[in-house]
Amino acid sequence: MELKQLGEFGLIDLIKENTIVDPASVIVGIGDDAAALLPSPRQLQLLATDMLIESVHFDLTTTTPWQLGYKAIAVNLSDIAAMGGVPKHCVVSLALPRNVQVDFVRDLYQGMKEICRRFTVNIVGGDTVSSPQGLVLNVAVTGEVEPARLQRRSGAKPGDLVVVTGELGNSAAGLDLLRRGHWQEFVFARQLVTCHLTPQPQVQAGLLLAAFANSMNDISDGLASEANEIAAASQVAVRLFEQQIPLSAELTAASAVLGNAALDYALYGGEDYQLLFTIEPEKLRVLPANEITAQLTVIGEIVRGPAGVELVAADGAARGLAPKGYNHFG
């Protein structure tokens, strides 16, 4: 069935179901002019937004609507995680082509609702409009953070270690495999493709690290770009050690097939949605041992010097690392 047969009210009913997973904080959800929400006491409010455009950010021949919905929320939760916050509520704007099928919209929302359920985020409103060409999704998300735990890009200090969660470059290699096609023939490909299509925002890691880190960023545009943002915002020199950058075995295998350097995926690939942070060495040592801290890798240090990033190779040779990256604009 096409959506126009369902009508606007039918669509709202379809969307509304299972959107509130934390009812205690919602006074008014979907269906009024605005949502009305109960903030937690003594918290700062966080607010972020991200827009995804068909044929720029996603390709409906390589992603399912469920995956697309999941990812649209994930990239927003990642922004809240990078501030050390807990995501709370989101509103979703959709521009849909006129001939879109009801099943497509249902699946898109199922993906959104699944990740929202996992992270206890309410969908409290939105806007659904007609698109003359191509699908557009915009999500805006709110979060909360204790004032003392707020993480900015600007807090890095000389002497800090530079640390990342997880592995880098997987998502961009996954994208290249999707574009190449026939990726199912490679045993290593599924994990990379999954990293690209349904990234996992590092909300739990962000909450843990918020009490210890000096600065934090999520890796949406590649390590080179994000490290430069911390360097510029904090006015410090970031020194990264090439050999310490965590690359997965799957990435290494895929890079050989794709004819690119694995390291370049990590530096310039983007969309990993891991966290990059700086922390005093003594604080890194006192982090509790758990699943999150087991996935941390020290990849560099903050030193005195002009703001910028240098990458030190295995032989000790250093080169400047420019913020070239994945950029859906320009």
Next chain:
Amino acid sequence: MELKQLGEFGLIDLIKENTIVDPASVIVGIGDDAAALLPSPRQLQLLATDMLIESVHFDLTTTTPWQLGYKAIAVNLSDIAAMGGVPKHCVVSLALPRNVQVDFVRDLYQGMKEICRRFTVNIVGGDTVSSPQGLVLNVAVTGEVEPARLQRRSGAKPGDLVVVTGELGNSAAGLDLLRRGHWQEFVFARQLVTCHLTPQPQVQAGLLLAAFANSMNDISDGLASEANEIAAASQVAVRLFEQQIPLSAELTAASAVLGNAALDYALYGGEDYQLLFTIEPEKLRVLPANEITAQLTVIGEIVRGPAGVELVAADGAARGLAPKGYNHFG
């Protein structure tokens, strides 16, 4: 100069200027992963979003970028006004065609900044991406409201009067004049066109009425649609009196030229962004006399009966009023 020559960081610098008009509530504005904001104590948080799509919601041959920016914020502030709240912060997502000029983006933001300055709303973040075809704007706005003043669609009670701010139908007639062209030849046209291109959200009225009204809605989709929403949400019968609906002299003049009934613009036109509310008669009498209350018109009453809307003509004949309207979807 084309935007791609300016680059991403040049663009952020251009956008960032004069975005914070209420600095006391902003801990982190544009330039980090998310904004961090200081909520006012003991308020509910409001959250709304609206998306505008080129060739669906606007036509760049009849609107300037300044007007478009102004309107994109205005329609969101109207949602906050309809809840009885004060707008606080917004985030702006833009999908821009690759060949867009820097001046265009500057003017778009100047329009947004002008209305934000007037209503003391901060622009605290956003996302700027590339669009393969056509401009897309999405704004998400937060607001605050005292819990006791929160206005919903569902609070209308039998015995309430039905009241509107301002005049209805002007915006839709302005749109028809723009589409027709050569509107400058009509002395009545400018005001209608202005209502369409740069609507004024009724924030001050909403704040005043929040202490007195039982239910409220902004008129984005035409009176017929909005009255039906209140009827359905409150499970009441809304009776409107045709002759009491406030129509401007300009609308009446334009309707003759355009060959449509002035009343139909008010009922089905949409985009007036006036407020429709219900209020007990004794509370309406005690409203303070001022600029806002001078613009109020009683247009009907809430009566017992099945949920729905009826329109009573001058001769006393009543007909059901369906929520047919302006709808950018379906």
